[in-house]
Amino acid sequence: MLIQAVNVTKVYKNGLTALNDINLCIDSGEFVFLTGQSGAGKSTLIRLMFREDQPTSGKILIAGRSISRLSERETVALRRNSGVVFQDFRLLEKNSVFDNVAITLKATEVPKEQIKLRVPEVLEQVGLVGREKEPVINLSGGERQRVAVARAIANKPMILYADEPTGDLDPQTSMELMKLFVEINNQQTTVIMATHDREIVNHFNKRVVTLASGRIVSDRRGGFRL
Amino acid sequence: MLIQAVNVTKVYKNGLTALNDINLCIDSGEFVFLTGQSGAGKSTLIRLMFREDQPTSGKILIAGRSISRLSERETVALRRNSGVVFQDFRLLEKNSVFDNVAITLKATEVPKEQIKLRVPEVLEQVGLVGREKEPVINLSGGERQRVAVARAIANKPMILYADEPTGDLDPQTSMELMKLFVEINNQQTTVIMATHDREIVNHFNKRVVTLASGRIVSDRRGGFRL
Amino acid sequence: MNRHGFSYVVPQAFSSLRINGWMTFAAIATIAISLFLCLLFWLMVINIDANAEQLESNVEIIGYIADEIPQEQYNAIQSKIAALSGVSSLTYISREEGLQRIAPRFGTVEQLLDSMGGVNPLPNSFSVKAQSPEAVSGIAGQMAALEGISEVRYGESEVEKLFAFTSALRFAGIVIMALLAVAAVFLVAMTTRISVYARKQEIMVMKWVGATNWFIRCPFLLEGIVLGLVGSLLAVGAAFFVYYKASAYVACSLSFIVMLPASALWLTVSLIAVGVGVLMGAIGSIVSLARFLNV
Amino acid sequence: MNRHGFSYVVPQAFSSLRINGWMTFAAIATIAISLFLCLLFWLMVINIDANAEQLESNVEIIGYIADEIPQEQYNAIQSKIAALSGVSSLTYISREEGLQRIAPRFGTVEQLLDSMGGVNPLPNSFSVKAQSPEAVSGIAGQMAALEGISEVRYGESEVEKLFAFTSALRFAGIVIMALLAVAAVFLVAMTTRISVYARKQEIMVMKWVGATNWFIRCPFLLEGIVLGLVGSLLAVGAAFFVYYKASAYVACSLSFIVMLPASALWLTVSLIAVGVGVLMGAIGSIVSLARFLNV
Numbered sequence A, B: 001m002l003i004q005a006v007n008v009t010k011v012y013k014n015g016l017t018a019l020n021d022i023n024l025c026i027d028s029g030e031f032v033f034l035t036g037q038s039g040a041g042k043s044t045l046i047r048l049m050f051r052e053d054q055p056t057s058g059k060i061l062i063a064g065r066s067i068s069r070l071s072e073r074e075t076v077a078l079r080r081n082s083g084v085v086f087q088d089f090r091l092l093e094k095n096s097v098f099d100n101v102a103i104t105l106k107a108t109e110v111p112k113e114q115i116k117l118r119v120p121e122v123l124e125q126v127g128l129v130g131r132e133k134e135p136v137i138n139l140s141g142g143e144r145q146r147v148a149v150a151r152a153i154a155n156k157p158m159i160l161y162a163d164e165p166t167g168d169l170d171p172q173t174s175m176e177l178m179k180l181f182v183e184i185n186n187q188q189t190t191v192i193m194a195t196h197d198r199e200i201v202n203h204f205n206k207r208v209v210t211l212a213s214g215r216i217v218s219d220r221r222g223g224f225r226l
Numbered sequence C, D: 001m002n003r004h005g006f007s008y009v010v011p012q013a014f015s016s017l018r019i020n021g022w023m024t025f026a027a028i029a030t031i032a033i034s035l036f037l038c039l040l041f042w043l044m045v046i047n048i049d050a051n052a053e054q055l056e057s058n059v060e061i062i063g064y065i066a067d068e069i070p071q072e073q074y075n076a077i078q079s080k081i082a083a084l085s086g087v088s089s090l091t092y093i094s095r096e097e098g099l100q101r102i103a104p105r106f107g108t109v110e111q112l113l114d115s116m117g118g119v120n121p122l123p124n125s126f127s128v129k130a131q132s133p134e135a136v137s138g139i140a141g142q143m144a145a146l147e148g149i150s151e152v153r154y155g156e157s158e159v160e161k162l163f164a165f166t167s168a169l170r171f172a173g174i175v176i177m178a179l180l181a182v183a184a185v186f187l188v189a190m191t192t193r194i195s196v197y198a199r200k201q202e203i204m205v206m207k208w209v210g211a212t213n214w215f216i217r218c219p220f221l222l223e224g225i226v227l228g229l230v231g232s233l234l235a236v237g238a239a240f241f242v243y244y245k246a247s248a249y250v251a252c253s254l255s256f257i258v259m260l261p262a263s264a265l266w267l268t269v270s271l272i273a274v275g276v277g278v279l280m281g282a283i284g285s286i287v288s289l290a291r292f293l294n295v
């Protein structure tokens, strides 16, 4: 059991209950689609697992360890083992594509030579060969989204959280990206992906967890349900 | 003929040809889908029509008038008659939903009382009733996208440009938004919408302009082509 | 811009100042400090000029009349001295008056005369004051050349010291004033630029939704003006408070220094300072905005 | 942090300074100006202290010996004066020496004596110097009470004037120094905060991808230190350049003012100024960062 959510509730400061008593187990190596209407709580759940935020009650265990009270050292370790594609990308717009991807590796203090090898590798995987030096601000929406993906997978994380990673991509590019995710998943990375794309969910026969108003309303293998 | 692009070419400073000799006519009251792979030039075309940027060669006429050399007054008039949903939203994250929508009306110096009536009206149309006071930073991805739509339609523009307005929305909410666009279109607003959503394009039997590498490769009524 | 426009523009300027909280405070404080010190030095320079002029032209040039010259020729000499250029006043001082003037250094006149065996050693003399301190040494030279004047004395070394001291002080004052003015300009420029950058996104959105340039500019302009106004008002207030206190102190403890009355200065100085402050704020914000408005 | 970490951290600090271009320049300039002036006033205060002590204790207290006292009793009087507390030096001045000292005001000694019918009106006297300026009036009072001393004189009004003037100058100098120091602290705080805010997004991204707090902090710390270091070095350099020039000028034109040699001051003053500058930069950046690191 890699990730376990136990009675997780998240009430935001404005009184809105984004997650309501969530229980969820995800095994190592699983591929999980998170679906649900806009505002259902998908991003909130990812934020909690990634420890960007804390649950109001309940707890989240990663590799059997509760992540609510971690030292700085442990938080750093957790984050180094997770990759996140944020729904709003959160790229450094003025920096180059290379720098945006390399930041993951720099932060983990990987030697420069390794970075110079690894960055072009992931950029190739997301179909952005030759755009290394371009500042992100010059990229199209879909290109930015792929830079965000490249950043998340650059250090080969154990867990990959992807929040709506194909929202700005055309069907063909989406499918290529999905193939990449599946490939990464086959190399033992657990993938948790929030998506609205009916076609994608239907095409890959994976576990689908559906949220509605902060509750899990369905958790099954197969197609898209709302 | 409301919008006319004549031999429009856009070469960015980095040497990339985003649009290559585009010719396009859009009649008043039309509903046009712009499709094409990531990086095909959809957003660039919208930016040129909205005069956020200038073509490298060729010209764009709106209502028969070239928009390449406009006085400040004319630019303001053009923008007041256009509404834009940006692909990356461009909302003021710290400001409330109300303020983000109201800015369109404030900028056109509409009296406060009218703003107080109009803003809840459009928020209702996009399904964000009761979230007026929430700062945008507290909203989910899909909710933000709908605020961006509300801002664009608040002053009932003659032309509505929507760049990937359903990328962060679930199929159901997307469909509701599309119905709103069609309704607006029925009230004589010309709608130009860039989208990757195959389902949407297939569902509405509208004109579809497909771009590939900066060229128009198809321009026909009907379903999705790549 | 219509009246609705204004109703959006004005509150925005103030909300921006409020939201930035202690940054606004720090900005106003540093601007006020630099302007305040700048004003103090300006007032100092004005007063140095006034004092130097007064002190320096107060220097007395004494021309001793040769003993052999008969009293009848005194008038002729006097009119020759009076005709010298730069002379502002001329007084005849008899030997008795001369003795009275120096006597206090030694006791009473009687004691002094007594101790000298009843003989007054001083000659008759003319005391001359110059119109300007620069004229002093010229007058002294010309007087010495006149027939009937045996010797000319004036506080050469004191005049030079005073001249050197006040001009050094004046120079230092002006340099410090200039440095502080430069700092104030930088500060206003930095503050307005930060404010513009912090709201870059908002400016762009306003352009896109069809706001006129003036609609966008107004809140920033107002903010810059408020910044300059508050900063310079604080500076002027503080400077004149200090000046007032200093005048009182100087009047009782350092009475040899003459300070111009605050009432004679404050209007001009405040108007210039506040005007410059407000102008700086306005220009700063307009310049910082310029590159965002050419969209 | 490993050595690879350092190789990312160091260039980043400098690139941030470079990218902000004239803002960095303006920040450094204003910090340098305020520190520079702060230092100048500090040096001024130090020198005022030195001068005041010297000048004030240089005041001469003259005790005239009553004419009827025979020369034999002079020694007894002298030892009584020497025994007074606060006396630093004591010299006997005969009536002839006294005449020589005042003669220059009137011509030569012979002329003066001549004109007084060959009679020297001055009594014999003792000249006393005090250890401290505060002691002067006490000594004068006690001397006047001694038998055999007919009269005591010292430049009462001058001493008071000098005392008032230097203490006013000293007070003003310290206040201005404090204001400028406050301005400098604000400026460093503002600059580091702006720098942190401008890179807020980058800080967040670094946290999310697993950078340690020190990895994130380092570039900012370095930036703050560089800012403080450059600002204070410029200030120290400029201040001592000016001090050096001023010393030379004062030595030839205002020789009545004594300036402490730069060589005796610069080490302490520079160390303190640079130390404070660097510390301010470091603290400023750490404090500005703190709230972003608790994620």
Ligand SMILES: Nc1ncnc2c1ncn2[C@@H]1O[C@H](COP(=O)(O)OP(=O)(O)OP(=O)(O)O)[C@@H](O)[C@H]1O
Residues within 6 Å of the ligand: A012, A013, A014, A016, A017, A018, A036, A037, A038, A039, A040, A041, A042, A043, A044, A045, A087, B137, B138, B139, B140, B141, B142, B143, B168, B169, B170
């Ligand atoms: N920081 C916050 N403060 C207050 N409310 C929040 C905050 N973040 C999210 N919410 C609210 O919590 C609810 C769930 O948000 P969340 O981002 O998890 O939705 P989502 O499922 O990701 O939706 P979408 O598909 O639109 O991205 C939303 O209604 C949102 O407005």
Ligand SMILES: Nc1ncnc2c1ncn2[C@@H]1O[C@H](COP(=O)(O)OP(=O)(O)OP(=O)(O)O)[C@@H](O)[C@H]1O
Residues within 6 Å of the ligand: A137, A138, A139, A140, A141, A142, A143, A168, A169, A170, B012, B013, B014, B016, B017, B018, B036, B037, B038, B039, B040, B041, B042, B043, B044, B045, B087
């Ligand atoms: N400011 C710019 N400077 C340089 N190149 C740019 C700039 N903006 C866009 N481009 C490039 O021009 C091409 C077209 O961009 P555009 O944003 O129009 O694509 P798009 O069709 O909207 O793609 P997407 O579906 O991914 O949003 C892309 O390859 C992009 O990298």
Ligand SMILES: [Mg+2]
Residues within 6 Å of the ligand: A042, A043, A044, A087, A163, B140, B141, B142
């Ligand atoms: Mg979400």
Ligand SMILES: [Mg+2]
Residues within 6 Å of the ligand: A140, A141, A142, B042, B043, B044, B087, B163
């Ligand atoms: Mg696009």
